[in-house]
Amino acid sequence: MNVAVEKLITPEINQPARYLGQELGAKRKPWESAVVRWSLTYPEVYEVGVSNLGHVILYNILNTQPRQLCDRAYLPAPDFSQKLRETKTPLFAVESRHFLIDFDILGFSLSYELGATNILEMLDLAGIPLTWEDRQNYSVWGDPQNSDQPHYPLIFAGGQTATSNPEPYADFFDFIALGDGEELLPEIGLVLEECKKKGLDRKAVLLDLAQIPGVYVPQFYQMAEDGSIHPKHPDVPAKILRRVAAPMPAYSIKFVPYVQTVHDRLVIEVRRGCTRGCRFCQPGMLTRPARDVEPEDVIQAVEKGMKETGYNEFSLLSLSCSDYLSLPSVGMEIKNRLKDYNVSLSLPSQRVDRFDENIANILGGARQSGLTFAPEAGTQRMRDIINKGLTNEELLTGVKTAFEQGWEKIKLYFMIGLPGETDGDVLGIAETVAWLQRECSAKDRRKLNFNLTISNFTPKPHTPFQWHSVSTTEFQRKQKLLRQEFRQMRGVKVNFTDVRISAMEDFVGRGDRRLGPVVRRAWELGAGMDSWWESLDRAFGAWTQAIEEAGLSWKYRRVESGEWNLIEETGNSQEQDYAVLLDQPLPWDHIDSGIDKNWLKEDLKRALEAAIVPDCSFESCSHCGVCGTDFGHNIVIKSPPIPQFAGEFIPNTQRVQRLRVGFGKLGDMALVGHLDLFRLFDRAIRRASIPLAFTGGYRPNPRISIAFALPLGATSSGEIVDFELTESMNIEEFRQKLAQGLPDTIPLYQIQEVPLDLPSLTDAVEKAEYYLTLNWIGKENAIPEWLNWINAVKATSEILWEKTTKSGKKNIINLREQLFELEMISPEDQRLRYVGSCRNDGTQLRPELMIKMLEQVTGQEFQVLQIHRQQLLTQS
Numbered sequence: 001m002n003v004a005v006e007k008l009i010t011p012e013i014n015q016p017a018r019y020l021g022q023e024l025g026a027k028r029k030p031w032e033s034a035v036v037r038w039s040l041t042y043p044e045v046y047e048v049g050v051s052n053l054g055h056v057i058l059y060n061i062l063n064t065q066p067r068q069l070c071d072r073a074y075l076p077a078p079d080f081s082q083k084l085r086e087t088k089t090p091l092f093a094v095e096s097r098h099f100l101i102d103f104d105i106l107g108f109s110l111s112y113e114l115g116a117t118n119i120l121e122m123l124d125l126a127g128i129p130l131t132w133e134d135r136q137n138y139s140v141w142g143d144p145q146n147s148d149q150p151h152y153p154l155i156f157a158g159g160q161t162a163t164s165n166p167e168p169y170a171d172f173f174d175f176i177a178l179g180d181g182e183e184l185l186p187e188i189g190l191v192l193e194e195c196k197k198k199g200l201d202r203k204a205v206l207l208d209l210a211q212i213p214g215v216y217v218p219q220f221y222q223m224a225e226d227g228s229i230h231p232k233h234p235d236v237p238a239k240i241l242r243r244v245a246a247p248m249p250a251y252s253i254k255f256v257p258y259v260q261t262v263h264d265r266l267v268i269e270v271r272r273g274c275t276r277g278c279r280f281c282q283p284g285m286l287t288r289p290a291r292d293v294e295p296e297d298v299i300q301a302v303e304k305g306m307k308e309t310g311y312n313e314f315s316l317l318s319l320s321c322s323d324y325l326s327l328p329s330v331g332m333e334i335k336n337r338l339k340d341y342n343v344s345l346s347l348p349s350q351r352v353d354r355f356d357e358n359i360a361n362i363l364g365g366a367r368q369s370g371l372t373f374a375p376e377a378g379t380q381r382m383r384d385i386i387n388k389g390l391t392n393e394e395l396l397t398g399v400k401t402a403f404e405q406g407w408e409k410i411k412l413y414f415m416i417g418l419p420g421e422t423d424g425d426v427l428g429i430a431e432t433v434a435w436l437q438r439e440c441s442a443k444d445r446r447k448l449n450f451n452l453t454i455s456n457f458t459p460k461p462h463t464p465f466q467w468h469s470v471s472t473t474e475f476q477r478k479q480k481l482l483r484q485e486f487r488q489m490r491g492v493k494v495n496f497t498d499v500r501i502s503a504m505e506d507f508v509g510r511g512d513r514r515l516g517p518v519v520r521r522a523w524e525l526g527a528g529m530d531s532w533w534e535s536l537d538r539a540f541g542a543w544t545q546a547i548e549e550a551g552l553s554w555k556y557r558r559v560e561s562g563e564w565n566l567i568e569e570t571g572n573s574q575e576q577d578y579a580v581l582l583d584q585p586l587p588w589d590h591i592d593s594g595i596d597k598n599w600l601k602e603d604l605k606r607a608l609e610a611a612i613v614p615d616c617s618f619e620s621c622s623h624c625g626v627c628g629t630d631f632g633h634n635i636v637i638k639s640p641p642i643p644q645f646a647g648e649f650i651p652n653t654q655r656v657q658r659l660r661v662g663f664g665k666l667g668d669m670a671l672v673g674h675l676d677l678f679r680l681f682d683r684a685i686r687r688a689s690i691p692l693a694f695t696g697g698y699r700p701n702p703r704i705s706i707a708f709a710l711p712l713g714a715t716s717s718g719e720i721v722d723f724e725l726t727e728s729m730n731i732e733e734f735r736q737k738l739a740q741g742l743p744d745t746i747p748l749y750q751i752q753e754v755p756l757d758l759p760s761l762t763d764a765v766e767k768a769e770y771y772l773t774l775n776w777i778g779k780e781n782a783i784p785e786w787l788n789w790i791n792a793v794k795a796t797s798e799i800l801w802e803k804t805t806k807s808g809k810k811n812i813i814n815l816r817e818q819l820f821e822l823e824m825i826s827p828e829d830q831r832l833r834y835v836g837s838c839r840n841d842g843t844q845l846r847p848e849l850m851i852k853m854l855e856q857v858t859g860q861e862f863q864v865l866q867i868h869r870q871q872l873l874t875q876s
Contacts, residue, residue, distance in 0.1 A: 002097045003092040003099070005097060009713070011713065012079060014077060014079055016671040018074070022095070023255040023257050024256040027070070028096075031069065031096055035067040035193050035196060036067065036068050036105070036193050037102070038103065038107065039093045039106050040071075041073040041100065042055050042074050043109065043115055043118035043121075044075050045075055047257075047260070047261045048261075049074040050254070050255070050257050051263035053267045053317060056251075057182065058181050061182055061185065061251050068186075071093035071095045072094050073093045073100055073106075090127045099127075101152065101153065102142070103153045104153055105192065106126075106128075108122075110160075111159040113504075114505060114543075116519050117523040128153070130172055132219055136202060138152045140154055140202055141199065154192075154206075155172070155173055155174050156175045157173050157176055158176070158177035158181055161509070162176050163178045164282055164462055165461045165510065166216060166218065167229065167512045168513070168519060171517075172516070172519075174219075175210070175217045178215075178216055179242035179243035181243070182246075184214045188212060192209075206219070220232060220236045221590070223587075228589055229590040240590060241592045242591065242631075246272070246291050246293075247271070247293050249297050249298055249301035250301055253304065260675070260679065264311075267315045268298055268314065268315070269316075270324045270326075271293065271320070274323065275289065275290045275622075276323070277603075278386055278387055279386050279463060280457060280463060282462060285462050285463050288595070289627055290323070290617045291635045292326070292635050295326040295333075299334055303338065306343060307686075310682070311686075312342060312344070312682070313343060314343065315348070316331070316347060321348055322355065325639040328358035328361075332645060333643050339649055341649070342694065342700065343649075346363075347359075349413065350373060353395070355398040356398075357401060357405065360405040370411060371409075373413070376418075377418060378414060378425060378429030379432075382425045384612055385418065385607050387603075387607070387613055389612065396435075396439055399436050400439060400440050410449075411450070411451045413453050414429045416454060416456060418465075419468045419607060420608070429482060430482060434489060437450070437491065447490070449493075450491065450492050451495075453495050453497075454479070455497040456470070456499055456502035458506050458509065459506060459510065462591075463600070464601075464604040464607060465607070466600070467582060469559060469562050472560045474562060475502065482494070482496075507547075511587065515550075517550045518546045519546075521546035522543045522546040525541075544556070582601050594625060594626040595626055596624060596625030599623065599625055649700075655726070657725045657727070658756050658758075659753055659754075660721075660722050660752050661723065661750075661751045662719070662749035663746055663749060664715075664718075665716045666747065669745040670713050670714055674709035677706060680742070683741070684738060685723070687740075687741045688738055691725050691729070692704070692723060693724045693726045703722075703724035704722070704723055705761045706719070707719065707721070707762060708765060708768070714866075714867035720761060731751050734751065735751055763840050764874040765839070765872050766839060767836065767873040768838035768844075768871070769835045769870040769872075770835075770836070770850070770867065771825070771868040772832050772833075772851075773830060773831045774831070775862065775864075776830060776862055789854065792857050793853055793857045793858075796816055799814065799816040816853070819853070820835045834850055835873070836849075
């Protein structure tokens with residue numbers, strides 16, 4: 001069944017365009033064409049979910065598979081969740097608008113320890129039982145002959161958290177996809193297709209899936225008293241392999257949303273995996289080996305993606321982007337090829353020891369992006385303990401290079417609570433920042449500013465530090481030390497992570513199957529991801545209450561008190577306890593990440609001695625156990641020569657032609673806001689390669705001017721936008737090119753050339769004509785007196801309204817002076833037409849003011865059902 005989304009969108013719903021789907025580049029395969037129907041269900045709001053590169057890649061790959069269809073769904077915001085529950089509408093996918101329960105398989109991304117509560121929220125909204133046990137007696141496949149027969153799709157999770165330790169979430173999923181999904185998910189799809197043809201029941205389907213390397217089916221395993229996991233079915237493996245795939249940049253070109261997203265840019269992966277060996281870093285351990293992408297593949301993907309999407313920014317992604325040796329060469333080549341498109345490059349957090357003028361040059365330009373480094377620790381000793389591979393000299397050289405290349409603010413990441421850390425190491429963070437400020441100074445330049453994020457170290461499975469933790473009180477004490485040090489320091493902004501979040505992440509992240517009821521109860525008590533930001537106290541209270549009700553408070557208190565503090569001066573008896581602790585089974589031992597557990601133990605011992613392990617991508621093998629037939633080997637590609645810089649983008653400010661375009665805003669586009677509409681036109685112009693003029697100055701902007709913003713939710717057949725071009729174009733050619741990049745719900749009407757010296761569009765508009773469909777809220781069986789009410793308004797010379805300005809000043813406005821025409825064009829449909837002021841000085845008779853006038857004069861109450869702007873009237 002398809003959901004009528006427009007009926008769910010009422011004025012109180014914020015950002016309604018996030019529920020529309022229908023983006024440029026969305027696949028929209030016919031429902032009946034597929035044998036197996038997937039929905040990738042991202043447990044965050046739309047703006048976050050569509051920004052996730054893995055979500056985009058897997059969506060694109062699945063939709064290339066024959067007889068397979070992949071749609072998408074996202075966590076609704078609280079206002080829309082409430083609307084779904086009030087109307088008893090199950091959660092749906094954004095493209096087909098089919099209920100999630102109609103699909104064969106739902107895949108959730110689990111990339112954060114506390115994110116499972118959002119997954120439970122989505123399952124509940126979809127009307128799907130939360131646990132595999134509650135679904136086990138129901139078929140996966142719907143019965144076409146009996147639509148009333150209940151069935152539930154397979155529910156699985158993937159992502160870093162699901163791969164590292166799936167046990168706290170094992171109750172909720174039919175299976176877990178471990179590691180990279182690019183090859184794994186199509187294999188799952190082929191098995192499901194065969195299972196569906198045979199009509200296999202749920203258990204048989206899952207047993208078939210369990211034969212695929214990388215698929216973990218929790219119900220075929222059981223937990224021992226010590227928390228370890230063992231098979232209870234003879235036909236499943238004792239250890240489940242993490243899957244590894246090569247990056248596929250061709251599948252990274254994303255659909256283009258109508259709303260601004262968290263990462264509103266094209267993102268292309270250049271390197272997967274990291275072999276730096278930072279001992280705290282789970283992604284670095286769980287993504288080995290390192291695999292570089294061929295430089296030409298990156299260049300082609302970016303060039304193609306920028307032209308197809310119309311974005312003005314792209315990002316090259318990797319865990320350690322600077323370790324992609326071709327970065328300066330690739331970045332410069334792309335910059336040269338796209339020089340005339342006014343695009344900029346951004347990079348994630350970089351290795352400061354590899355930051356040089358070559359990388360600075362590819363980041364510079366008209367819109368210089370932010371710069372982030374992660375020294376992690378404030379002293380050389382601590383950086384050696386964590387195997388950061390960074391010296392003070394390298395840190396200073398990188399930061400100084402950034403300062404000399406024009407950056408005035410840099411973001412730095414540090415951690416506290418690392419194994420072996422002393423108060424001197426903690427205070428070393430402040431000393432290091434002060435030292436960098438002193439060294440990076442110059443005449444006639446502002447002092448270098450820093451934004452610092454100081455997080456609390458949280459131990460992660462599959463890392464050498466998985467056996468360590470720090471007490472909450474110790475974190476609080478160390479934060480207090482740093483706050484005192486930074487209080488007197490100028491040009492430094494410091495953000496600390498709340499210790500309660502860190503403790504809860506640790507408790508869940510290293511937990512076992514006993515935490516399933518805790519996660520469920522925390523969700524029932526309102527602990528969603530949004531609750532941490534809206535009310536940390538409430539979210540923390542929900543989790544602690546859930547822990548207490550599950551009888552696990554004793555375990556949480558051990559985490560809070562730092563139960564595994566290993567880095568101490570040890571005597572013989574303590575060393576014996578230390579060895580016993582390292583040999584204890586862990587809840588994630590059945591996950592074969594490729595890294596030898598004994599190597600992790602040895603590396604922890606090396607940390608105690610502050611011994612460094614070199615990066616095996618560029619030096620000798622560290623013998624971690626990954627490289628081999630199951631996981632492959634490091635692939636490091638030598639950098640091609642860096643091309644000569646072709647010069648920065650020079651905005652063409654010459655205005656040769658101004659085209660005034662009348663357009664409509666119909667259907668779903670009524671839910672797209674004014675700023676998002678501007679971005680839509682900008683990207684359509686870029687995709688069409690129309691020669692648009694730019695403003696001058698430090699940040700050149702495209703010369704696009706849209707007349708007065710339409711109320712959100714209102715339709716229109718009378719909008720106007722001006723485009724100023726650097727070359728004269730035939731009007732019909734312009735129409736065809738622009739229309740190709742716009743949805744059908746933005747129809748183009750008349751296009752005319754207007755003189756360049758005419759007043760701006762906003763100055764030219766004087767009046768607006770609206771059609772309003774109303775609902776009279778009157779007495780039962782009473783007949784509305786529309787003609788009398790309309791005439792009463794027209795006969796009134798003064799209708800006053802108190803307007804409050806942005807500064808708080810109150811002005812009395814006579815709204816009647818702003819009304820020029822008013823008539824009831826359809827009493828049966830309760831539809832009226834009016835023409836009112838619409839001027840750039842703020843004199844605008846908006847629809848809500850028209851209703852105020854009507855209510856004030858008649859003493860009646862009216863509800864607006866629909867707003868349609870018929871036309872904007874310009875000066876004659």
